[in-house]
Amino acid sequence: MFSKEDHNLLELISQDSRLTPEELSIQTGLAPEYIKERIQQWVEDRVLVYRPLVNWERTGAQTVSALIEVKVTPQRGFGFDKIAKRLQKYPEIQAVYLMSGGFDLTLMIEGKTMQEVALFVAEKLAPLEHIQSTGTHFVLRRYKQDGVELMGEEEALARLVISP
Structure with missing residues (x-):
């Protein structure tokens, strides 16, 4: 191929x-x-998918990102695919990954505020059929994303703690 x-x-x-x-x-x-x-x-063929990577922190825009761990009940004959396809339709959800380990899916969510993200999880995500539980982790700072370093070396050096 x-x-x-x-x-x-x-x-x-x-x-x-x-x-x-x-x-x-x-x-x-x-x-x-x-x-x-x-x-x-x-x-x-969607082998190449283009999307610009914007470092929103440098624009002054207020955005909040969260990683959501989701445990689901797999559906007979569909496994996790049916719920994953349903979740990917939400515009708040930027990424959906099937995982190994203690939970089944990881979602990357973006919103304007922590409250907006929390409300999405509480009102739209958690009540969905087949969702057993969720765990929300808010992103505090991005240092590198999609292989791109977002913090310049001068910023990293300026943030170093100097101790005797």
């Missing part, structure tokens, strides 16, 4: 999705036309 060249191309795109087909061609030796065709096909 995917050649070695395709894997190398995908690796380069995953590191910097702003590279042009011409720049990718120089790095891979593949023709720009081939690269354009592959990228178009991968977008259609």
